[in-house]
Each structure stands twice: as structure tokens, then as C-alpha cells.
Amino acid sequence: MVPPSAVASPDAATAAIGTPDAPAIKDPVKDTILTPRFYTTDFEAMAAMDLRPNEQELEAICEEFRKDYNRHHFVRNDEFEGAADKLDPDTRRVFIEFLEQSCTSEFSGFLLYKELSRRIKDKNPLLAECFAHMARDEARHAGFLNKAMSDFGLQLDLGFLTASKAYTFFKPAYIFYATYLSEKIGYWRYIAIFRHLEKNPDSKIFPIFNFFENWCQDENRHGDFFDALMKAQPSTVRGFKARLWCRFFLLAVFATMYVRDVARKEFYEALGLDARDYDKYVIAKTNETSARVFPVVLNVDHPKFYTRLERLVRNNTELSKADESNAAAPIKAIRKLPYWIANATEMAKLFLMSPIRSEDFQPAVR
Numbered sequence: 042m043v044p045p046s047a048v049a050s051p052d053a054a055t056a057a058i059g060t061p062d063a064p065a066i067k068d069p070v071k072d073t074i075l076t077p078r079f080y081t082t083d084f085e086a087m088a089a090m091d092l093r094p095n096e097q098e099l100e101a102i103c104e105e106f107r108k109d110y111n112r113h114h115f116v117r118n119d120e121f122e123g124a125a126d127k128l129d130p131d132t133r134r135v136f137i138e139f140l141e142q143s144c145t146s147e148f149s150g151f152l153l154y155k156e157l158s159r160r161i162k163d164k165n166p167l168l169a170e171c172f173a174h175m176a177r178d179e180a181r182h183a184g185f186l187n188k189a190m191s192d193f194g195l196q197l198d199l200g201f202l203t204a205s206k207a208y209t210f211f212k213p214a215y216i217f218y219a220t221y222l223s224e225k226i227g228y229w230r231y232i233a234i235f236r237h238l239e240k241n242p243d244s245k246i247f248p249i250f251n252f253f254e255n256w257c258q259d260e261n262r263h264g265d266f267f268d269a270l271m272k273a274q275p276s277t278v279r280g281f282k283a284r285l286w287c288r289f290f291l292l293a294v295f296a297t298m299y300v301r302d303v304a305r306k307e308f309y310e311a312l313g314l315d316a317r318d319y320d321k322y323v324i325a326k327t328n329e330t331s332a333r334v335f336p337v338v339l340n341v342d343h344p345k346f347y348t349r350l351e352r353l354v355r356n357n358t359e360l361s362k363a364d365e366s367n368a369a370a371p372i373k374a375i376r377k378l379p380y381w382i383a384n385a386t387e388m389a390k391l392f393l394m395s396p397i398r399s400e401d402f403q404p405a406v407r
């Protein structure tokens with residue numbers, strides 16, 4: 042095994058230092074606003090949560106988790122043999138990035154759910170059991186992705202990541218908004234790729250995509266769990282403050298994904314997808330789904346919505362350019378300042394756009 046420091050740079054890391062039999066440990070990418078985060082929360086408050094307002098639904102969801110539909114799903118087959126060697130160097134680079142980012146997100150879910158289940162086990166057994174089942178699923182997802190990385194002679198050191206990443210503290214309500222959205226957006230992302238590749242099998246660059254259909258059902262169930270949990274804590278999805286926070290989290294999640302995906306549009310091109318069209322579809326679907334539980338959702342059809350997101354994309358390109366230059370840190374900061382200000386202004390304008398009341402959007406399911 043190679044220690045993380047032995048891999049000199051991300052470029053060197055992607056140049057397949059290891060082999061599938063002896064994968065090199067890949068340096069985690071530098072944390073930015075666009076990389077997946079690790080979360081922690083107020084475990085006491087979670088343990089004390091009264092589930093009675095929606096206990097039946099939560100019990101039914103837990104029963105679904107117990108069935109463990111995907112117990113035998115994540116088993117690698119012969120198709121993986123030699124599949125990594127068929128990718129050209131550019132596709133290989135963007136695909137490894139995709140695997141790493143996805144593995145980190147899945148693993149982040151695993152850590153949070155595992156810790157929650159452990160810390161609230163005695164005081165809130167139903168909630169703890171649900172979190173334990175979800176941690177099981179996310180561990181499988183992360184493990185499967187990490188195994189795919191080893192096909193490229195690389196592996197993420199998940200133990201090192203656990204110890205070295207910064208953890209963001211969110212109070213329980215914010216954890217609900219953020220994880221609900223990441224589960225539902227994960228569902229739409231995976232299913233959109235799966236359906237596209239079903240119709241365009243020539244673009245299936247790696248066999249891992251065959252697993253996405255059942256995989257995304259796990260994410261969908263996880264999202265439904267948080268939907269039920271928010272309904273058990275009605276104050277999280279009712280009232281003025283809840284409306285503001287739901288808008289904030291929807292915007293933060295959509296804007297981050299859009300900027301990040303456009304910046305690595307080559308990955309989507311390799312699958313025969315246009316990153317912008319793909320993201321617009323995923324955003325529209327996640328927004329529509331969120332109206333089942335959030336009191337408001339965003340007006341993503343407003344003509345200004347994507348104009349402003351495109352400005353964020355342009356600012357982000359300039360910020361990356363400044364980062365890559367050889368200038369001294371203070372000079373870099375001065376060069377970046379106008380783009381930070383421009384980003385903050387665009388985000389404020391996006392946030393202030395009139396939302397849509399969910400009861401007008403999803404009257405049938407609410």
C-alpha cells in the first residue's frame with residue numbers, strides 16, 4: 042500500500058500508479074465549496090425526537106428497509122474484467138473523478154447515518170434502526186464505487202478520509218433538508234443516466250452503470266424516509282422560517298451541482314449527455330419531488346434562473362483560473378475578490394426570486 046503522501050498530485054494519481062491487484066491510495070481532492078461534505082449534528086436532539094405525528098409511516102419505511110431488496114445486487118460480474126482498459130486517457134480521467142466524487146458522497150452518508158444510529162440507539166430505537174439500514178446501503182454503494190476505482194489501480198483511503206476531513210455541523214432540521222435533497226437528487230441523477238444508457242448502449246463506458254436502476258431505488262427510499270421524518274417534525278416544513286430554509290437549501294444544492302457538472306462536462310459528453318440538459322432535467326425533477334414535503338420550491342422555469350446560474354459558472358471558471366496561476370496568495374485573493382462578490386450577488390438574487398408554494402405545484406400528493 043502506498044501512503045497518501047506518496048501520490049504526488051491528482052494528475053500523478055490519475056496516471057494509474059497502482060494496478061487492479063495492488064491499487065495505489067488516491068489523495069483526496071482538495072476541499073472546495075463544490076466537493077462533497079461530511080456532516081455531524083446534535084445527537085441529543087435527534088434522540089429526543091418525538092416520532093408520534095408520523096410513526097406509522099416511519100414504521101412502514103423501516104419495514105421496507107428490513108427487506109433489504111438490494112442484498113444480492115452489488116455483486117461484480119465478468120463484465121468488469123478489462124473494462125477499465127478500454128477507456129481513452131481523457132475519459133479515464135473524468136471517469137475516475139466521477140467515481141471519487143460519488144464514492145466520497147456515498148461514504149459521507151454512511152458516516153453520518155452510522156453515527157446517528159449508534160448515538161441514538163437507546164433513546165430512539167425506531168429512528169436508530171432506520172439509520173442503521175441506510176448506513177448499510179451507503180456502505181455498499183461506497184464500497185462498490187471504491188472497488189471500481191481499484192479497476193483503475195486506485196483506491197480511496199476511507200479511513201484516512203474519516204479522520205482528516207472537516208465535519209460541518211448542522212442542526213437536525215438542516216440535516217433533514219440537506220440529506221433529503223441529496224438522496225432525491227441522487228435518485229434522479231442515477232435514474233436519468235440509467236435510462237439514457239438503456240436507450241444508448243454504445244455510450245455505456247463502464248459496467249457500473251448497469252447497477253444504477255436498483256441502486257437509485259435505495260436513494261429513493263432514503264429520501265422517502267427523510268420526507269416521513271420531516272412530516273413527523275412538522276415545524277421543519279411549516280411556517281416562515283421553514284420556507285426560507287427550504288429555498289436556501291434547494292438553491293444551494295442546485296447551484297452547486299450545476300456549477301460542478303458544467304465544469305466537468307467532459308464526463309457527461311463521454312456518456313453522450315449534455316451536462317446542462319442533464320442538470321436541467323435533474324433539477325426540474327428534484328424540485329417537483331421536493332414539493333411533496335417542502336412548503337415551497339423554486340421557480341426553475343423562470344427565464345432568469347438559468348441566466349444567473351450561467352453567471353455563477355463563468356465566475357467559477359475565472360476563480361479556477363486565478364487558483365491555477367503562479368501568483369502569490371494575496372495577489373490571487375485580489376484577483377478572485379470581484380468574482381466572489383459577483384457570486385454572492387447572483388446567489389442573493391437567485392434566493393430572492395419568488396418561490397412557488399408547493400400546494401399549487403403538487404396538490405395531488407400533499
Ligand SMILES: [Fe+2]
Nearest residue numbers: 147178179182
Ligand atoms: Fe447511496
Ligand SMILES: [Fe+2]
Nearest residue numbers: 224259260263
Ligand atoms: Fe442514500
